[in-house]
Every structure is written in C-alpha cells, then in structure tokens.
Amino acid sequence: MRRSAARAGGAVTYSGAEAEAEAAAPEAGAELPTAAAPAPAPAAPAQQHEVLRTEFAFQLPRGYVDESGTVHRDGVMRLSTARDELVPLRDVRVQENPAYLSVVLLGRVITRLGTLPMVHDGIVENMFASDLAFLQDFYRQINAEGHTRAAVRCPHCAEPFEVELGGSRLGES
Numbered sequence: 001m002r003r004s005a006a007r008a009g010g011a012v013t014y015s016g017a018e019a020e021a022e023a024a025a026p027e028a029g030a031e032l033p034t035a036a037a038p039a040p041a042p043a044a045p046a047q048q049h050e051v052l053r054t055e056f057a058f059q060l061p062r063g064y065v066d067e068s069g070t071v072h073r074d075g076v077m078r079l080s081t082a083r084d085e086l087v088p089l090r091d092v093r094v095q096e097n098p099a100y101l102s103v104v105l106l107g108r109v110i111t112r113l114g115t116l117p118m119v120h121d122g123i124v125e126n127m128f129a130s131d132l133a134f135l136q137d138f139y140r141q142i143n144a145e146g147h148t149r150a151a152v153r154c155p156h157c158a159e160p161f162e163v164e165l166g167g168s169r170l171g172e173s
Helices: 017-024 082-092 093-096 099-110 123-124 129-145
Strands: 005-006 009-013 056-064 071-078 110-114 149-153 161-166
Touching: 056 129, 071 123, 071 129, 082 093, 082 099, 093 099, 099 110, 099 123, 110 123, 110 161
Parallel strands: none
Antiparallel strands: 005 009, 056 071, 071 110, 149 161
C-alpha cells in the first residue's frame, strides 16, 4: 500500500494492493458513481464593520498644573473595562474612603493629558474640583451612554438641543 513517487507523463505508479485496486478502476472518462455533493454554502452577506470608538478627546475647564507650573488641558480618555471598575475596589484608599473611587478609576482610564509622560491617580487627585467634576461627567457620558453629547435646554427659550462635551470647553457648544 505504498505509492511510489515515480511519475511518468503525469501517471502515478502503484505497488501492491493499490496496483490491483487501480487496475479494477474504470477507465478515465467513464462515469463514476458519486455521492451527492453538498449544496454550496450561501454566499455570506457583505459584512459591514462597525468601528467602535474607544478613545475620546477632552479639554479640561481649568487644566492640571504640574510642579513646573505648566497647565495641561487637552487629554484623551479611553472606554472603561470591567477590570478598570473592579481593581480600584481592592485599593485600601477606596476601602477607607469610597469617594476616592473616582480618582483611582480616572487615573486608570485617562491615557493622555497635555505633555505629561504618564497619567495616574496622583495626577487626578491634584486636579481642581471643577476639572474632577468635568471628568466624572465625561466618564459617565462615554461609558454609560456611549457618546459625548448631552441633551440640554436653552435657558431663554426652553428649546432643547444637544451639545458635544468631547473636545469642547465648558460652556461652549
């Protein structure tokens, strides 16, 4: 039952039982009984790839002031993962003071702030209260609602409209 590698003019030579089976086979071109071929799979519909936006730019209302006096306002926040929300719960600071949760959480999801080489919870805890409140709201907007628009109402005419929070200054539309 060994097939030899010798080929002559495209023919394969067999030895042993394979040669006997080959001799008993019908001639080329003769009708062979075949099993019913499976139906071809239906053509897959053209897949439309939805792009999931995972990072969102923002601009702090006041800005973080580093130790050299440089103000950092432009930043990027990524979507939060389940791990981002669970890991801070094991932090001793959060266990002692649950209000610290947002500081640790924001330190994990802010990926860039101005020209700072790294953003961590120590940076977030030294931000102005107005910037912290802005970031907490921004976090909620992109993670819970999936966008950075907020529905508001004009204080003068009461007409509803939306404002873009991402990348805009507080109070601008």
